[in-house]
Amino acid sequence: MKTFPIGGVHPSENKLSCSKPIEVLPLPEVVNIPLSQHIGAPAVAKVAKGDRVVTGQLIAEAGSFMSANIHSPISGTVTAVDLVANGQGLRQPMITIQREGDEWAEGIDRSTTLVKECALSSQEIIAKIKEAGIVGMGGATFPTHVKLSVPPGKKAEVLIINGVECEPYLTSDHRTMLERGEELVIGVTILMKALDVKKAVIGIENNKPDAIAHLKKIVANYKGIKVQPLMVKYPQGGEKQLIAAITGRQVPPPPALPIDVGAVVCNASTTVAVYEAVQKNKPLIERVVTVTGKGIKEPKNLLTRMGTPISVLLEAAGGLPENAGKVINGGPMMGRAMCNLDSPVTKGCSGITVMSGRDAVRQTATQCIKCAKCVAACPMGLEPYYLSKMTQKKGWEAIEAQMVTSCIECGSCQATCPAYLPLLDWIRLGKQTVMGIIRARAAAAAPKK
Amino acid sequence: MNEVLLYTILTLCVLGVLAAVILYFVAQKFRVEEDPRIDEVEKMLPGANCGGCGFAGCRAMADALVKNDDISSLFCPVGGSNTMNAVATYLGKAAAEKEPQVATVRCGGTCEKRPRTNEYDGAKSCAVASSLYAGETGCAFGCVGFGDCEAACAFDALHIDPATGLPVVDPDKCTACGACVKACPKHIIELRKKWPKNRAVYVSCVSKDKGAVVMKACKAGCIGCGKCAKVCAFGAITVENNLAYIDPQKCKLCRKCVNECPTGAIKLVGMEPLPKEPKAPATPAAPKPAPAAEAPAAKPETPKAAAE
Numbered sequence: 001m002k003t004f005p006i007g008g009v010h011p012s013e014n015k016l017s018c019s020k021p022i023e024v025l026p027l028p029e030v031v032n033i034p035l036s037q038h039i040g041a042p043a044v045a046k047v048a049k050g051d052r053v054v055t056g057q058l059i060a061e062a063g064s065f066m067s068a069n070i071h072s073p074i075s076g077t078v079t080a081v082d083l084v085a086n087g088q089g090l091r092q093p094m095i096t097i098q099r100e101g102d103e104w105a106e107g108i109d110r111s112t113t114l115v116k117e118c119a120l121s122s123q124e125i126i127a128k129i130k131e132a133g134i135v136g137m138g139g140a141t142f143p144t145h146v147k148l149s150v151p152p153g154k155k156a157e158v159l160i161i162n163g164v165e166c167e168p169y170l171t172s173d174h175r176t177m178l179e180r181g182e183e184l185v186i187g188v189t190i191l192m193k194a195l196d197v198k199k200a201v202i203g204i205e206n207n208k209p210d211a212i213a214h215l216k217k218i219v220a221n222y223k224g225i226k227v228q229p230l231m232v233k234y235p236q237g238g239e240k241q242l243i244a245a246i247t248g249r250q251v252p253p254p255p256a257l258p259i260d261v262g263a264v265v266c267n268a269s270t271t272v273a274v275y276e277a278v279q280k281n282k283p284l285i286e287r288v289v290t291v292t293g294k295g296i297k298e299p300k301n302l303l304t305r306m307g308t309p310i311s312v313l314l315e316a317a318g319g320l321p322e323n324a325g326k327v328i329n330g331g332p333m334m335g336r337a338m339c340n341l342d343s344p345v346t347k348g349c350s351g352i353t354v355m356s357g358r359d360a361v362r363q364t365a366t367q368c369i370k371c372a373k374c375v376a377a378c379p380m381g382l383e384p385y386y387l388s389k390m391t392q393k394k395g396w397e398a399i400e401a402q403m404v405t406s407c408i409e410c411g412s413c414q415a416t417c418p419a420y421l422p423l424l425d426w427i428r429l430g431k432q433t434v435m436g437i438i439r440a441r442a443a444a445a446a447p448k449k
Numbered sequence: 450m451n452e453v454l455l456y457t458i459l460t461l462c463v464l465g466v467l468a469a470v471i472l473y474f475v476a477q478k479f480r481v482e483e484d485p486r487i488d489e490v491e492k493m494l495p496g497a498n499c500g501g502c503g504f505a506g507c508r509a510m511a512d513a514l515v516k517n518d519d520i521s522s523l524f525c526p527v528g529g530s531n532t533m534n535a536v537a538t539y540l541g542k543a544a545a546e547k548e549p550q551v552a553t554v555r556c557g558g559t560c561e562k563r564p565r566t567n568e569y570d571g572a573k574s575c576a577v578a579s580s581l582y583a584g585e586t587g588c589a590f591g592c593v594g595f596g597d598c599e600a601a602c603a604f605d606a607l608h609i610d611p612a613t614g615l616p617v618v619d620p621d622k623c624t625a626c627g628a629c630v631k632a633c634p635k636h637i638i639e640l641r642k643k644w645p646k647n648r649a650v651y652v653s654c655v656s657k658d659k660g661a662v663v664m665k666a667c668k669a670g671c672i673g674c675g676k677c678a679k680v681c682a683f684g685a686i687t688v689e690n691n692l693a694y695i696d697p698q699k700c701k702l703c704r705k706c707v708n709e710c711p712t713g714a715i716k717l718v719g720m721e722p723l724p725k726e727p728k729a730p731a732t733p734a735a736p737k738p739a740p741a742a743e744a745p746a747a748k749p750e751t752p753k754a755a756a757e
Contacts, residue, residue, distance in 0.1 A: 083658075089566075089583025091658065326570075339567040339582060362570050392574075422572035429577050 001206065003231035004241040007379035009412045011168045011234055011333060013207060017292050017299035018171045022179055024303045025316055027102060031073055031307030032084050032094045033059065037346040038135040039142050040066030045095055051078045056105035056283055059095055062130070068143045068347075069133035070095075071283035073305035075103040087310070087329050087343035088336065094344070097307070107281050114182055115279040118190050125194040125278055132277030133347075134284050138162060138173070138237065138267035139330060141348035144274065147266070148194050150259055157262035159191055159200040160246055161271055163215075164230065164237035166205060167331030170351040172288040173268045175301045177204070177211040180272050185218050187275035188225055195264055200225045201246050202268075205232045234333060235410035239265045241379050253406045269350070289313060289345055293354030295321030304345050310352055311341040325360020328353040333411045363420040374413035374423060380406045384413035388423045391430030400434045407431050486540065487511050493536050494525055499603045501526045501626025514540065521545045527604075527624035549643040550625035552607065552618045556592040556637045557653040557669035557714060559613035563588060579634040587666030590656040592616070592637055601632035620647040642697040648719035650695060650702055652677075657690040664712075671714040677706035 036042035041063035053059055053072040060070040076099040083091040104110065120128070130145035150156050161184075165173040177184060188200050202219070204212050206229050219225040230236055230245055239258055240251045242265055249261040258265055266274070269287060276282040285306055292299040297318025304313060310327070314320055320327070328335035329343075332353055374384035382403060390399045407427055414424040491511035498506040502525050504513060514520050514536055524545050525532055537544030563586045569578055575597040583589035594614040599607050606622035607629055609615070616629075620643065630638045637655055652671055656663050660672030673691030685699035686706060695706070695715070707717045708725060 085583070085589075088581065089587070090589055091662075336581070337570070422577075425572035425577045425581075426574075429574075429580050432580055 001229060001231045002245050003233050004236060004244040004379060006381050007377050007412060008233040008235065008241075009377050009416050010232070011415055013232075014169050014292075014294070015171050015174070015207070016169065016294070016296075017290050017301055018174055018208075020171075020175070020299060020301050022175050022288055022301045022303050023316075025305070025308065025313065027074055027099060028305060028308040028312055029099050030079075030309070031097050031099070031305065032309070032342075032344040033070055033073070033097070033307045034084075034086060034344065034346055035060050035070065035093045035095070037070065037141060037306075037348065038068045039140065040064065040068070040146075042093065043067055043070045043133075045081050045093070047078045047081070047095060049078055049080055052076070052100075053078060053097060054103040054105050056108045056285060058283075059097075062133075062143075066143060066146055068135050068145075069131060069283070071133060071285050072097060073285040073307050074099045076100040085340050085343065087338035087340055089339045109280040109282065114186065116186055118186075118193065118278060120193075120278065122194050122196060125190055128278050128281075129194070129274055132273070132281075132283040134270060134273050134277055135347050136267055137269040137273065137284075137287055137347060137350065139334065139348050139350055140239070141346075144266065144270060147264055148191070150195065150264075154259050155262060156195045156197050156259060156264050157199070158247060158264075159188065159195055159197050160242055160263055160265045161188055161200060161202040161268055162237055162239070162242055162265055163202055163204040163208075163211065163268040164242060165208070165268075166232075166234045166237040167333055167335075167351075168234075169292045169353045170290045170331045171292070172290045172301055172350045174208050174211055175290075176269050176272055176288055177208070178214055181211075181214050181218050183272050183275045184268060185215070185222060185225065186279065187271035187273075189222060190274055190278050191264075191266055191271060192224065197264075198224050202227045203230050203236075203242050203246050204228070205230050205236060207232045235379055235408065235412060238379065238408050238410060240408070253403055284347060287345070287347065287349070289349055290351035291317040291354075292351060293321075293324075293356065294359065295324055295356035296354050297321075306347060307344040309342045309344060310338070313345065313352055314341065314354070320354065321356050323356045324354050325357065326355040328355065333415065334409065362422075365421050366419045368419055368421060371418060373416045373418065377412040377416040379410060379412060380408060382407060384423045384427060385421075387430055388421065388426040391426040391433075396430070396434055396437055399430045400437070404431050404434050405438070484515050487515050489539065490514050490536055493528075493532060493539065495527045495532065495624075497527050497603060497624070497626070499527060499624070499626040499628060501624065501628065518542070526550065526626050529624075550640040551620045551623050551643040551647070551649075552625060552627075552629050553639050553641045553649065553651055554592070554598075554616050554618060554637060555639055555651065555653050555655050556590075556615060556635075557716065558586065558588055558591040558667045559615060559669070561613075562669040563591060563667040575632075576634045588656055588658070588663070588670065590635060590637075590654075590658070591667065591670075593635060597632045597634065598629035598638060601628040603628060644702065644719075646719050648702060650700060650704060650707060650715065650717055651697075652693045652695055652714055653716040654714045655692065657692050659691050663691075669713055671710075672712060674711060676709040676711065677715060680705045680709045 043060035044063050045060045047059045054075040057072045059072045062069050076097050079098045080096040084094040086092045126145050126148050134144040135141040163177050192200050212229050216227045243263045251258055251261055273284050288301050289304045290301050291313050300317045326337045329338050387399050387404050411424050491508050494507040496507050502510045504510040520542050524547050533544040565585050566587050569585050573595045575593040575595045578593050584593050592615050596609045598616050599609055604622050604624050606619045607616050610617045625640050654671035656670050663670035663672050671693050673688055675688045677693050678686040678688050683699050683701055685696045687694055704723045707715050707722050
């Protein structure tokens with residue numbers, strides 16, 4: 001069975017909510033919509049305080065090509081466009097909407113009937129995806145229209161659909177594949193048309209045999225689409241790891257992109273969103289969020305409108321357990337602990353994981369014993385102990401030479417470290433600093449041209 | 450037997466002399482001419498190699514001082530004007546005049562005034578913590594308290610006070626090299642003018658949040674009310690982005706703003722604050738000596754007037 005060649009770890013899966021069907025969360029009373037829910041320039045607000053908006057209406061426009069539109073997830077009145085604290089306690093510009101009724105913008109098809117045929121051209125499909133504000137919903141939030149706009153001189157050969165969901169606890173993609181398989185596969189055909197590729201592979205880890213069987217049955221009726229079961233290994237859901245697992249090709253270090261090896265990767269939930277945007281004119285205003293954790297009474301997969309406060313989701317899953325120690329936006333490996341539970345669900349939020357009791361506390365760090373387990377675990381072939389140590393010593397040139405910018409922040413090194421060293425904490429800082437240095441260098445070089 | 454010893458010693462001696470001669474000529478040939486003044490200037494500099502001047506160390510600074518004709522842009526913050534004047538006199542150049550400065554920590558969010566809202570569990574470093582999130586309190590601008598500044602200080606002048614969780618600068622040890630200013634990811638530390646007797650008046654807050662948000666997070670924060678700016682007679686205080694700033698160049702330490710500040714965000718160091726509300730009779734007492742003379746025992750403020 002296929003998998004990526006270097007590194008990787010096997011964290012406990014804990015997929016507590018994998019058999020829970022997707023539930024629709026009741027409409028929230030108030031939503032906060034951050035203007036920056038994606039990689040790239042923040043969107044520019046098109047509404048002001050006091051404006052009335054309806055569901056699906058454009059409320060913020062992409063700030064540049066590398067940006068994404070944002071639509072109102074509910075109907076009501078804009079009560080503020082102001083700085084609001086996000087999950088990390090940092091204040092970000094957000095649009096606050098108070099709900100009134102449930103009116104929808106015109107032209108959105110809310111029926112569940114499947115629309116299989118798509119007569120649009122490649123350009124029209126990409127324009128529709130851009131209009132709908134779709135970004136990668138696996139967590140990286142890379143604007144999808146940018147991914148689909150293949151730069152001249154390069155050619156996409158294969159479309160890879162990421163149904164791996166290697167992150168422990170999370171099951172939102174799993175449930176989406178099971179319950180919305182038909183839509184997903186139509187979405188794949190649309191993406192294939194947009195990219196003009198003849199081949200698409202849906203990669204699914206072997207711990208989801210039901211999803212593999214379900215999708216295999218559906219794709220039998222379509223040409224060029226294949227379901228590829230993969231060996232279970234974290235971080236297989238990483239774009240580069242998935243490409244390596246499926247095609248055997250290795251994406252060169254940054255600034256190279258997957259398109260340089262002829263691959264385009266799209267998340268399973270994103271593909272369903274593409275189907276809805278192109279066939280049903282429905283912008284990206286809701287997503288499936290897994291609310292899970294060992295202390296959570298009823299782990300659930302909730303279809304949630306964007307901007308819903310995370311505290312509302314936790315209530316819907318039975319509330320925070322008494323011994324809750326950490327609430328993580330995302331899964332335990334790559335997610336970020338939050339310090340503000342009133343922060344909103346965004347386009348990249350695939351799950352809320354609550355860690356309680358001993359699981360929530362990090363073990364005391366001791367000395368590095370140079371066992372090199374982190375080196376063996378790194379899926380990018382880096383040397384985490386070195387990058388971490390050199391960041392502490394501010395050796396920016398040294399870590400730049402050691403490709404710190406290739407780090408995908410998967411946390412495999414830290415998870416495997418027997419000394420419980422906070423390796424990723426430091427590497428992330430080093431990566432940020434080096435990226436800043438590279439940007440500054442590019443900016444200094446630019447005017448000379 | 451003796452011959453062997455003799456020849457060995459002789460051969461080695463000859464080889465040694467030969468090598469010495471070769472080395473002498475090589476050294477002559479490849480000699481690097483270096484200005485002897487660089488050594489002299491380096492001796493005058495403090496030798497801390499702190500990098501406060503912008504050079505890699507004192508040697509590099511000495512090199513620059515000797516080689517540049519105009520040294521007005523170079524300054525050793527550790528040695529201060531004394532050192533720079535000595536160097537300038539030695540080199541026959543004009544040194545830059547700079548008033549002494551001291552690192553000032555602009556955050557008053559002690560554990561008591563700024564309650565914790567969460568607990569940080571990652572690598573104990575201000576840079577790491579602040580790259581991840583706002584911090585352990587409700588204030589996203591305040592001191593993180595893991596002591597990156599303390600670690601950066603080469604002069605043992607800065608320590609985290611365990612009682613308040615904030616760094617405290619020892620102004621006598623601080624050389625204003627600026628290492629802590631660079632180390633602080635929240636940009637809290639500023640180099641400010643050093644007054645005699647370490648006196649200072651400054652806004653001990655860098656929060657750009659709106660007043661209501663600051664109040665909720667911290668009892669000692671600047672809420673941007675602007676009262677201090679109104680009372681300042683020297684135009685030294687500006688309020689921008691909900692934050693007051695006292696320009697150390699314009700401030701005359703009159704202390705009027707200190708009493709005006711509703712949250713106590715303006716810190717006063719090395720001086721007594723002005724009396725809270727100057728009593729109305731206290732001022733007219735001086736210009737009116739006559740009635741005071743009539744009743745000298747009536748008011749405690751009058752002995753001066755009575756003496757006249």
